Amino acid sequence: MNKIIVAVVVIFAILFSFGGSEIYKNDISNRLIIQGIGIDKEDDGGYTVTLQAINTSTYSASVQESGSEETVKIYKVHGDTVYTAIKSVVSFEGKIPLYSQNRVIVIGKATALGGIEGVIDFFARDAHNGPSVYVALAENRADEILEAKNSGEVIADSIDDTIEAAQYNTGIFKLELYELVNRYRDSEACFAMPVLSLEEAEGQKIVQIKETALFCNAKLKSTLNGDETSMLNFLCGRVYNGEFSYKTDENEKVAMSIVNCNVYRTVKILDGTPHYTVKIKLSTDVAEIYNGIEKSLDRQRLEELSQYAENYLKTESEKLLSKLYEGEVCDAPGYSRLIFQKYPSVYRDNEENLNALMAKSRYSVEVEVKIRRVGHEFVKTL
Amino acid sequence: MSKSKISTFQFFSMLFLTRLLTTFTYIPSYTKDIELSDLVVQAVLRYLICVVMMIPVYFLFKRNPDMNILDIVRNKWAKGGKILAVFYSAVLFYFTVTTVSRLDLFTGTIVFPETNVNYFLVFVILIGCYGAYLGIEALGRSAVLSVIPVTAALVFIIATLIGKIDFLNYTPVFYKGVLPVFKTALNAAGRTVELVMITLAIPVASGKKTKSFFIWIFLQALVTASLFFVEVGVMGNFTNTQLFPVHSLAALAKFSMFGRLDPIITGIWILCAFLKVSFLLYLQGDILHKEFENLSKKTILAGLGALSSVICLYIAGSVQRFTVVDNSLAKLIATALTATVIPAVMLVLNRRKKYE
């Protein structure tokens, strides 16, 4: 009897495997694998969603058949919401979208100006959308970024590699979905987002990140240039590698390569006013000294270089803090949380208008730069 | 309780894994009254409450080391033993149903959102019945072996994410007061069916039970607190937007070119689910078999499996039904009654008899 039951179960399982079942719609070969999503808000209140999906009609080298050589296909769909727009792709593609391979969400400028609240909900709610997917803002429209081609080939299929470069370049601010939602749920919903722009040079198009967008109450408020973005990364303690450069009084341009960076942020309330202190401790290598080849690097010279670096970083970061807080633009570094942590009663009292509290706060930055290496010393011989 | 003996290491390994399942699949609605950092505080507090809840059991079993609560009751009042056996079975059955339903909610939300894979929960119950049928020795040994991959998965998550902790994500402790934290911890202790398991099955374990119990509590508190610490530090407010935040945490754990290892990590948690369902069914089968000896264990397990499958399939189709069934207060009352109140009553009655 047991053998009969086992035989029936096995036969059923095999028939199930070979026969039709709704599970097979989940097969990787039956899914539209999305690698990038762009969202643009239209004037009618609806959304145009641009999907970058893997083109499975491209054959591998061992199979000979003519077909498109592009590795990605672009779909442009419309809908009242992001989800309805994406789902409508099934009507002409015949495959269910798969979001788990999605690497980047690009939000159009118009969408950002109106607020991203409605856009983000789907991505945070769907379990297959990874929490570590990158979020970026398009300089104009998201579809321009995702559709951009170079010599017939879509160039933006590795857009996440561009954002990934943030770990090597302080001028890029990286934002992942879970970080966005984390900051979005703060009372002021302030965060920063990288801005993708299309640049054309010698007939070639490239996607670049030159700026960082600032959001407050989940709406686009302002932008920061590359240098300001570097300072923002310092203030947020998000510098791992990268470089910065400054000018000395002798008109030398010095480039420093960052080896290690630690940032300590504290707050004290004195006379009812929060006093923020940001301590940045850097370990750097001297990468280049432009116009300074006649001078040898001795101890005094190194101290001078450190001093210049510290002054530069201090000045620039205080400038940025002033821009962010005194202008009531955006608490992108999240410093209001320091008050929340250390002085919860003060936070509670000012919860309705945190921006004003941050605007009246005092900010000071202390920088300590240690030069670890200087490379080979290059001295011009007489 | 059956005469099989397992070591305390095996017994508490089982409890460690079964409790971990509840931690892995916790839903933020249970902790909505507290701030993020209080998650870590209540993770420790809940286990202190568990220790306090186990005090009557400790004294009761000190006197009667080879008898579980039902044996003790049966000694005093045979009919009462029968009634209590059915009551304990019902409590365990309730926890079985909620465990499987929560697992179904988890898999339905995370793994099979587009497909109706209800047969998965029938599969779980079937395997659970099989595990229960094989007995406590098999379960104990399986638990020891399962501890390794589960702990490895946990360590992997914590190790890969510890560098991503942002200390700005932590909130002030007791921001909303001490009482909400205490209430949350109490509810969490109420969801600890392991206390009921100890009350029923501790005679099966041979070895230093008290020491092992405290080691278990300590490790449980450490693991839970560490997990919550990393979760809050990495995800911050994102935690409260996810139905199963620990799964989202696993999704963030990266290794080399593998960006999403959460199916493997959460798949390993299924070992915990299997052990929990099996142990719960085993205890029910054992209790009912002792009271109704004319029914074989196989029949009882088959019946329990069928009944729980039907109920879980009914609940599986609706989140609303799940929220009705998965009631924190009901669980707290059930746990408190079975793990604390009844043993306390028996302790008092036994003391009175001794005095007389």
Add this chain to the structure above:
Amino acid sequence: MKNSWFKKRIEEITVQDEKSNKEKVRVSADLQKNKAYFKQQLGESFDVKYRDCTVSGHDFVFVMLDGMCDHLLITEQIMFPVINTDFSDTNGDSIVYKAADGVSASIDKSITSDIDKAISEMLSGNLVLMAQGAQFAVLFGVQSFAKRSPDEPGTENQERGSREGFVENFKDNIAMVRRRVRSPVFKIKTLEVGTTSKTRVCVCYMSDRTDGKLLDDVVERIKNAQLDIVAGSGFIQPFLDDKKASVFTCVGTTERPDVFTAKLSEGKVGIIVDGTPDALIVPHLFIENFHSLDDYLKRPYYAAFVRTLKIISFMFSVFLPGLYVAICTFHQEMIPETMVFGITSQESKTPLPIVAEALLIHLVYEIVREAGLRMPKAVGHAVSIVGALVIGESAVTAGIIAAPMLIVVGLTAVSSFVVSSLYEPVAVMRFTFIIIGGMVGIYGIMMGFAAVLVNMASLSPYNTPFMSPLSPTKIGAWRDLVMRESWVNMGKRRMEISKMK
């Protein structure tokens, strides 16, 4: 369900084997009667030879099996002395005793009054001598038949160690073991199994370390084995196995006398079956499948490396296809970015769902493997060519299966041969996990794994947990689990299986 439908169908076409309750038949004093009885039992078999002779007025008959006796030995050492013995003052039973005394002491001799036993011994290659007037028969051990010389076992290849393997003759096998254990502690109990075949089974053990209960249990099981013919040790294996159903066996096998000896030294019981080179060892633990003699002959660090490799290979061979199917069906997020394009584009060209593709290609692989095993060696190369080219390359070119699937099959196949002793459960589990992976993804595979794990944990052959020393945890035994201690330390204290209970 004693009288179930299926049982009745079995009873229709089979016959119950019953132990013979035949009464003992004594050797008759009448030689002709004895000869007639022999002929009645053995029929007209051409290989049964009867040699009559008369010495000192007494009639004798030698009965032997042609092809199983050493004729030169019979002629020179038995017939010649008997013919030259003076029986004139001897009568009755003393005739055979005098005949036996006249034969060289180097020949095995025994005397029996049971004529059926005499027939049975004659069929085992002994020479039977009967005399007129004597109610006893003398049996002389003069076996000589064609046998294989010890050769390296084909199924257990080792880099180092002896090249000897067990052969079909149990005496030669015992001799090989004796040469390795020149100590009186090595003992043997000989049993007969099989109503018709009466196969000799030797239960070997070391008296100073084997648990008496274990030995008694093994002997009892073998004695109670209801078999008609024992064609190989595999016939006896199920009787020695744990009663719980499992894909894993709790009975180890080996063709190597050195391995056999080493297992006996741990207090285990070994069973050598006449006619088969596979010896059985009980109790057998799961972890021992990953141990080999080479581990003990090489340096400990290398042994640890090889054992780890075996465990990983085992995992690959069981789970890899199922995981691949599960990932491609339910967990596509796990596929790294660099691989997703390749896998997707190739899988989208195949007509079958991934789970069906996996089942099909693994089935084809098993067919090719089985064909390679049974096929005559001369045409064995053709199988490998057919397998590699036709199934592999052509199937991918034709778009029936995808290249990643082929890689998975290849890796799985190679991995499964690293631990060849586990090939049976691996082959079955692999298919099961493919189906489960296709139905419920990684979570289903983990549930299946949990079921297998608890099944393995429930096995306790001879009160020794199958998963020892992992669970129940015996830390002391971990000195030889994956890492192995050096013999300098390990040799100081030996491991005994009875301590694993």
